[in-house]
Amino acid sequence: MSGSDFLLELRSEEIPARMQAGARAELEKLFRREMDAAGVEAGEITVWSTPRRLALIARGLPQATEAVSEELKGPPVGAPDAALEGFCRKAGVDKSALETRDVKGRATYFAVKNIPGRATKDLLAEAIPAIVRDFSWPKSMRWGAASISTESLRWVRPLSGIVALLGDDVIECEVHGVTSGSVTLGHRFHHSGDITIGNAADYAMKLRAGHVIVDHEERQDLIRSGAAKVASEAALKLVEDEGLVIENAGLTEWPVPLLGRFEEDFLEVPPETIQLTARVNQKYFVCEDVQGELANAFICTANIEAEDGGARVVDGNRKVLAARLSDARFFWDVDRKKTLAEHAKGLERITFHEKLGTVADKVDRVAELARWLVEEGIVKHADPELAEQAARLAKADLVTEMVGEFPELQGLMGGYYARAEGLPDAVADAIRDHYKPVGQGDEVPTAPVTVAVSLADKLDTLRSFFSIDEKPTGSKDPFALRRAALGIIRIVQDNALRMGIAQGDLLDFFADRLKVQQREAGVRHDLIDAVFALGGEDDLVRLLARVKALQSFMDTEDGANLLAGYKRAANILKKEDWHGAEGEIARTGEEDPLALVDDPDMRAVIEAKMAERHAKELSYSFEPAEKALMDALDTAEPAAAKAIEAEDFSAAMSALASLRAPIDRFFEEVTVNADEENKRAHRLDLLAQFRAAVHKVADFSRIEG
């Protein structure tokens, strides 16, 4: 027997456009939850939304669920009455209905529950009120006479009707006074009177006859293609905007894109402000002419097929836009009456953070830092004067009227105002772009002055917030410090800036961000750890070059085998609790023993100590494999150190690769735990020396595999 299709429509007053996608998902989720709980295979589900309705169609529901039998094992016969009663209560059966069965030779009570199959229509009649009651909206409300009690139904806006049909039959139910039926309403103005739905199959069709396109995707398509069409009819090109498509589809049941014109004079204000005004305040699309310049046209999406073809609608919208654009032009004119330097004085009144002073204070710090970055040669080919000037003006647009109205235009407007007052392009560009990169796909600044300002701004933000212990925790990052760190990483990388980026906590924070960022680029996080673990590395460019060389090396056979040798050596040393000469120095309490190895003064100490030990131990003749490893280390260790010094990391890897054969042979032929103490000590020292040589390049103990 083939199943029946189920239709549910929840009609309400206008649902906010931004909530409709979530509401569709919620409706499907709750419906599936209810069907799962009732044991009904939900099958294929379609959900639709308009501003005034949410609809769900589930295809091929069975007429009824199958009967099931459930057995529950109870206490043995002869158990205390209390236990038996407890079991009956839990199982929901009468004592007389219990069966006894033999369980491993013991008579035991069983409750057998036969759950009969239930008609799907009955299950749906229970499910619908549950769905409505449990529906979660970002914001919900009470309404009407029932709201005299706060227990009354909550919905996004007043819920006014429910259509529930299984096949051709109404599923009868009631939620807080709203009763289900087969009757709905069409378009608010294009259709009067009720529309009676026969079944799921004729729902969309009947609504269409009532001037409602219930499928939101179809409305989106209509807006997308309709807007493109009216634009091309005017010899223009639509500036595509998927967000606007979805929003307008969420505001209309019968979308009709209409093109209007605004006065050409308005085009003298920056095009971004026109586009933003049109988009944010009025939800209009904009168009470009054949040259790709913003045209004096807008496209609004009406919800009616107006009798006059939309002439009045367009004219009304034109007036509203004109008023908005007048405001934008007013802001543009007023803002330009002052220089950015004059505007910047207003930053003294804006608190950046209560513990960090005003924005003007921040600007001072950033200006100093931007200049320093240039003067130190970290950012090359920039004029320190320009870098400082740009930094001093970069935040000035925050106190302009235009940015007050449209915060999204921060930076961009500053750039326009800088150019309008005749500042150098390098300064205007730096003001415009200093917030970049904002998102993942956003471009990274490369113009030297911009790089200096952008880097200084973000570094200051991070250092300042870390200095007052305002660090991101979990999902909380109110000051967008992760984004700032990622921005710095990308600027430093793309421009190959050589600098110590941070210390302490902040360096660890960068390491975490770097791992996240590099994972996406296919770099192994354990290799980043292996290099960071050496400590003292705060130069991201050098670090990444080293990680990259390490990753190539680890992909070779030599790399993999060397790692195996390393792990074996490290295990032996750990088992023997052997720290080697370096370790003994380390145990003097210095926090970072490996940093000391590279310290020229300490090196002399270590060598003296090694020589002393060697003198004691040279009382036996080495086995060939032992000697080979010693020789290899004598060559490889300085070679690796020298290569690292020269930042030739592939040469450093080659030096390590030269140890692979000797260490393999050593393990094959030499017994480390020799009976003679001096032999054992020398061999363990040799392994420690091998480990130290490897650590010149990276902490292999952090490498997985």
Place this chain on the structure above:
Amino acid sequence: MDRNPRKSFQDMILALHDFWAAQGCLILQPYDMRMGAGTFHTATTLRALGPEPWNAAFVQPCRRPTDGRYGENPNRLQHYYQYQVILKPSPPDIQDLYHQSLRVIGIDPLKHDIRFVEDDWESPTLGAWGLGWEVWCDGMEVTQFTYFQQMGGFDCKPVAGELTYGLERLAMYIQGVDNVYDLDFNGQGVTYGDVFLENEKQMSKWNFEVAETDALFDLFNKAEAECRNALANEVPIAAYEQAVEASHIFNLLQARGVISVQERASYMGRVRDLARGSCEAHMAKEAAGWAEKYPEWSK
């Protein structure tokens, strides 16, 4: 059939009065105090509290000192009119009634694009919020439509529906006029400018330049003290009036630019305390009677 729409500013008000009176609304007159919005009228704030049905419509002159433009801006005014309708409990056909009211003043929804765009309302000063929309007519916001959920920090039981029409905007739209001062006021040659232009010039000057700020600070403190005096003597309506007074004085101080950003929050908090305190006292005074008459209300 729609009636032949009457198009002058005063005709529009009369048409709305006729329409809402026919729906059973009391036609009230403006509250005789300076206030920032029709919502401050006791017919809205205090009547939104409690279980008793309440349907009223009225025009309320609104004072927004900082919006003054000396009569030089075509649509910004420091004094303008709102048409307020309050329906408690919100009737199921409230949206239909609203659409009918638009037809009555000459807006045909098959010629003009009417849309409901999400816009939730909140007044921290009144401890009030609601969900609703701004209603667009061809892209222009003409009405604020709100279901009050809380007032003075109390749940609205039942919920009232509030419609606030921006009368000047609607009239400009209906008359096809681009400058508010060109509006036809009475259909017999008197314009909005004839009535209000000089007021706007003088009042903008007074709001921004002339008003004696020491006296305003003094008035604010006195209103605050008087509100507390009224509360202590259990006359909450009188207390509420002083809260409204303090709110307007605060707006004037803002226009004079003598309240710093830091002080601003503190002044707003003081006004909020007065408004909330008045609502609380009103509730306390009425609650027993309401509970007796509407047992389901107190649940």
